[in-house]
Amino acid sequence: MLKIAVLGAGRIGKIHAANIAASPLATLVAIADPYFDNALQLAKLYGTNAVKDPLELINDREIDAVVIATPTDTHVDLMLAAARNGKAVLCEKPVDMDLDRARRASEELATLQVPVMVAFNRRFDPSAQQIRQAIVRGEVGEVHQVMITSRDPGFAPVDYLRHSGGIFRDMVIHDFDMARWLLGEEPVSVYASGSRLLNPALAEFNDVDTCMVQMVTASGKQCHINCSRQAVYGHDQRLEVYGSAGMLLNDNMRASSVRRFTHQLTEAREPLVNFFLERYADAYRHEMDAFIQAATGAQPVPVTAWDGVMALKLAECAQRSVESGKPVSVD
Ligand SMILES: NC(=O)c1ccc[n+]([C@@H]2O[C@H](COP(=O)([O-])OP(=O)(O)OC[C@H]3O[C@@H](n4cnc5c(N)ncnc54)[C@H](O)[C@@H]3O)[C@@H](O)[C@H]2O)c1
Structure with missing residues (x-):
């Protein structure tokens, strides 16, 4: 079972958490959100852990993968921190607001040999x-x-x-x-x-x-x-x-x-x-299945x-x- 944490418990974080919890191949191990109430409420739904600081989960060796569902201006830092720690990453769109920053991040990610997927659910x-x-x-x-x-x-x-x-x-x-x-x-x-x-x-x-x-x-x-x-x-x-x-x-x-x-x-x-x-409920579910396949090495990152x-x-x-x-x- 792939151990996945969700960073960000807002609109899209809730969808990803539900799809991880429903997967027979993964376990939802924790939710992080600086607005701790958001994390707590979502974690309670699935009987899992809530923390405030996403870095706590990124630094947790027991966790295999993270889903980044935080505001866009946090994506690059969280993606890089997670991938540098060897975690598979599913990151929401867009990668960043700034093209050069996104490009530099993508170049570093390519050297890190971990599966990193961007969430173009459609x-x-x-x-x-x-x-x-x-x-x-x-x-x-x-x-x-x-x-x-x-x-x-x-x-x-x-x-x-x-x-x-x-x-x-x-x-x-x-x-x-x-x-x-x-x-x-x-x-x-x-x-x-x-x-x-x-x-x-x-x-x-x-x-x-x-x-x-x-x-x-x-x-x-x-x-x-x-x-x-x-x-x-x-x-x-x-x-x-x-x-x-x-x-x-x-x-x-x-x-x-x-x-x-x-x-x-x-x-x-x-x-x-x-x-x-x-409209895209099925798409989000299939996207998560594809991420789990990629994170376990069963399929290439799509x-x-x-x-x-x-x-x-x-x-x-x-x-x-x-x-x-x-x-x-x-x-
Ligand atoms: N693929 C899609 O269809 C789709 C749909 C909606 C949103 N998105 C993307 O998802 C991202 C989040 O959007 P949303 O609509 O869910 O926003 P939202 O405001 O509903 O939720 C964001 C959550 O992240 C939390 N947060 C803020 N900083 C954080 C941090 N550093 N670490 C952890 N949590 C943090 C907030 O407290 C909030 O609970 C955006 O980048 C957006 O573009 C994608």
Whole structure:
């Protein structure tokens, strides 16, 4: 049994703790959170230990692996400390707000010979997996275009957004990773537009709430990503892959497939499955299974720290493109 500790007992830490506790291959041995009440409450749910200081667990020789579910500005220090102590690491996205810092960390991590995985959970969504496998099998021939729609149902609190690093590093980062994974080739050019159409308060920290990104790879493959922080009809997550031999399309998920027809409605369906914790519940579970496999050496690490750096690089290019109004080359 792999002994795993969770650092950070907030929204995503709770999901990871539940998935570790449910795994037949791992034991949830401790939770760390400087807000000790958070750690205590989560630890109580699973009858495990709570501590305040994450370093206490990172220095504990009995622990094999840590899941870093703390605020983004703590990720690099915790990842490095854990990996230097020989622990396998699953770290939440993004790796850091700063590309150079993330790159330096990833270079050191590569020398440490421990499994380090970045938590791009959407790769583990069963539908995204099917799409990727269909591409790899050549079902749609050569991929020519990837279209991603990613709209949240509502804003996170402004205080969270103030420290989030902006829409590209915080939210679109998932889509940058998805784009790289599905295109199978690195984008070389990024053009982005960003607007504040929903929340003027974002001006205080120069963020936007509505954006579109266009990317091109060296061989000319194209990707379009559109994002909004607030879709009134729910969490809108769609993927389209268009290739020389066909198209793959992933529609939104609903609680059931029933369609209603009345004198007022035609084809009315259930609302979209709400927000990431619900929509991606399976993805988080499969992500944890993949991490446990990687941490025990049974499988290679499926999403590396370098993948985290590459997605962050595209986020930075998109931010620069919004500021300059011009396409930015990915160097
Ligand atoms: N992959 C995803 O789908 C996904 C979803 C949400 C959040 N995230 C990422 O996860 C991270 C956490 O986000 P969240 O929404 O869970 O935040 P949150 O604010 O709900 O939780 C963070 C927790 O970490 C604790 N904490 C702060 N500093 C700490 C430290 N040094 N050591 C241990 N614990 C510490 C806080 O007290 C809090 O309980 C962010 O980097 C975010 O980008 C990823």
